[in-house]
Amino acid sequence: MPSSAAKTDDRATAAAQAGSQTRAKGQETAERVRKAALKRFAASGYAAVSMREIAADVGVRPGALYNHFPTKQDILKDLMLSHMADLLAAWETSDLSPDMDPLERFVRFHIRYHLERTDEVFISYMELRNLEPVNFRIVETERRRYEALLTDILENGRTAGRYAVEDPKVTTRAIIAMLTGIPAWYREGGRLSERDIEELYLDLVRKAVAPEIPNGDRMA
Amino acid sequence: MPSSAAKTDDRATAAAQAGSQTRAKGQETAERVRKAALKRFAASGYAAVSMREIAADVGVRPGALYNHFPTKQDILKDLMLSHMADLLAAWETSDLSPDMDPLERFVRFHIRYHLERTDEVFISYMELRNLEPVNFRIVETERRRYEALLTDILENGRTAGRYAVEDPKVTTRAIIAMLTGIPAWYREGGRLSERDIEELYLDLVRKAVAPEIPNGDRMA
Amino acid sequence: MPSSAAKTDDRATAAAQAGSQTRAKGQETAERVRKAALKRFAASGYAAVSMREIAADVGVRPGALYNHFPTKQDILKDLMLSHMADLLAAWETSDLSPDMDPLERFVRFHIRYHLERTDEVFISYMELRNLEPVNFRIVETERRRYEALLTDILENGRTAGRYAVEDPKVTTRAIIAMLTGIPAWYREGGRLSERDIEELYLDLVRKAVAPEIPNGDRMA
Amino acid sequence: MPSSAAKTDDRATAAAQAGSQTRAKGQETAERVRKAALKRFAASGYAAVSMREIAADVGVRPGALYNHFPTKQDILKDLMLSHMADLLAAWETSDLSPDMDPLERFVRFHIRYHLERTDEVFISYMELRNLEPVNFRIVETERRRYEALLTDILENGRTAGRYAVEDPKVTTRAIIAMLTGIPAWYREGGRLSERDIEELYLDLVRKAVAPEIPNGDRMA
DNA sequence: TATGAATGAGGGTTCATTCAT
């Protein structure tokens, strides 16, 4: 279901004489390439992964990859662009209750999504510099769009007097960095469940933007 | 002044005939290698940087690099190990007032240090996976030691009733991720000064661990 | 016709789409690699020959060699293993009359074969130490098998009273060393023909294992 | 006691102010270089041995080798030329009884010398092709001189009717190849002692050149 | 759509050697 900028997408109407079986096989191979590349890029980094390795994972010779992606760079681009698109789409269609406090909703959504797609998230941070400028810009735009979701929430909450945030943009980055750091250390089956994590971070975020500090007992 | 695991350091007892001038020249070259590699690794990633590029930056032929570092991997190791050592040493010798609230002190220290050494910080996060296991473990140990500084602060503050932190370890990671994210977007000469950043983040952190939640006006 | 452990031999079941013409071209290239390497190894020694030189001889870029042999070592292994296999196979199918005295037959076979395949013979002696242990052992086993042919002949002849050999194993080595030394100095077109050589050495061998020494006219 | 073409030989009269201690130290180093190179060349072959390895064996930095030998090639040349000189000198001063049959004397001498100096013998055969032409020619001349010793013995013996050799030059090569092959397989402490070997080979040689063929029982 | 052969560039590293000290 993830969106994908794969090569064969624009060929839906292409000559049908090749038979749908061939096309289906090709699409399946493309998907296997994506999956193999995702795993490898996440594990070793884009620059350290060779087309030969991906081909071996897929069970195909290196040359065959070029039937599905014009270059190695395009595989990375495909993965990163579709990750960003998927992220934004997932937010739109999230099944978290719309009645939930928007900040809570964002925090829960972000944590859940990022713990579910650790590889995609990881490479979308690590491999930015390996994207060609044009693709880099696209990803950055999407990322800013995603961050704007949170900034809007913070600004609206501030206007409504629910949160006290001095600089919503900075706070956005602070919160997102904090949340995005989770998959770097969280391991399933450890001391804390995903829901535990969610509550702990939610608490931190809530307090960080809480409108008032009760008494003079503050530090400093 | 940064610490360094450089090659020639342990040779104090070697035959002295080669002259101190020669050796001094070598040490300077090693330092230039370190600097060039740091810049390049930060900009393009370890895997994408060639020894030839580093050599060209240093103004030396590729083979000469091997008089100072046995392998490319050792350059990375040197940079990462000395970064971690420097970080911990800098904390010990920080000139931030010891009377300051410990959490504030940590936050200010962390932000300042990380904005001053962006390249070192960057590669110490990005290139972890390119470290050989043995060096990886060393860096991880040092990192845990650094994190423990904050965890201790939080635990002590909690005991003293100054902070309310449900899970000091998780809070440690949350705070560090938040703060470490700064250099990823902060640019000198922008809208906010380093001191502005410091105050904004300090405020977020203080509130996040503040001992009480003000009123029933909380979200949810 | 020489046997060969070449890379593509075991791939009969690979997908057939690449076409037999492509594969045939590859096999021919592999054969040219073998020939070039054989000449170069014999002339300069394994260690002194570069893959670049072999590639240049073949008329191909260095990287292309690796489509046919995974490493330089594998070329050597291929040459040495197939030489030993060929030698043993040639003995089995020799067209020298089976009615001939077995020792004479062995001597003639050995001389002829070794004067025909001087390069293979040469590297099979000179480059033994450049073989990886596992391949070294294989070659040694084959060599011992070849030597056993002569040892058996000597033992049978001794039992039959035709030869007097005190220690067939030592005599085997002595004879083989003697015969194998021929190509080191023999040059076609010189004073002696191959047949002359054959007769001279045959005479030496016959006498060396002759059952009796006639009279007291022996030296010492 | 082995002769040597080492660099420092021609400097006997050089300025004495450096002190004999320094010179002695240098000569000792040169000798250690020779020994290390001999072992390494014999084990791995000239081309596969690096100056760094030799230097490490000697306990010195690579550059220091050049105080004793102008090039790597000169080390090889030194080893091979002095081996040939030593071999011929050893023959001249052999303590084998001059009353012994000359062929027996040669065989015993050759076997003993070659089992005593296996490394020198080995490289003098294996590394011939790595000698520069001019040095190659010198070694070949010496070798021919050595072979001539045996040829002369055979010719004299033939004239005297003691041996029957159809072609003394070919017989020379046959005998020398046979004897020189011994160190390739002989191992001390095995089934046979050096003296056993000597007797066995002596017997083979004696018979091979024996003046008469006993009876009609010959093969073929 | 997949193969196997080939390219051209470049990777990390090693080498024999030089030379100021």
Next chain:
DNA sequence: TATGAATGAACCCTCATTCAT
């Protein structure tokens, strides 16, 4: 006589990619 730094060339091998089949 020995050192440590440097050179310039070369090493084996891998790479992303192309292309005829």
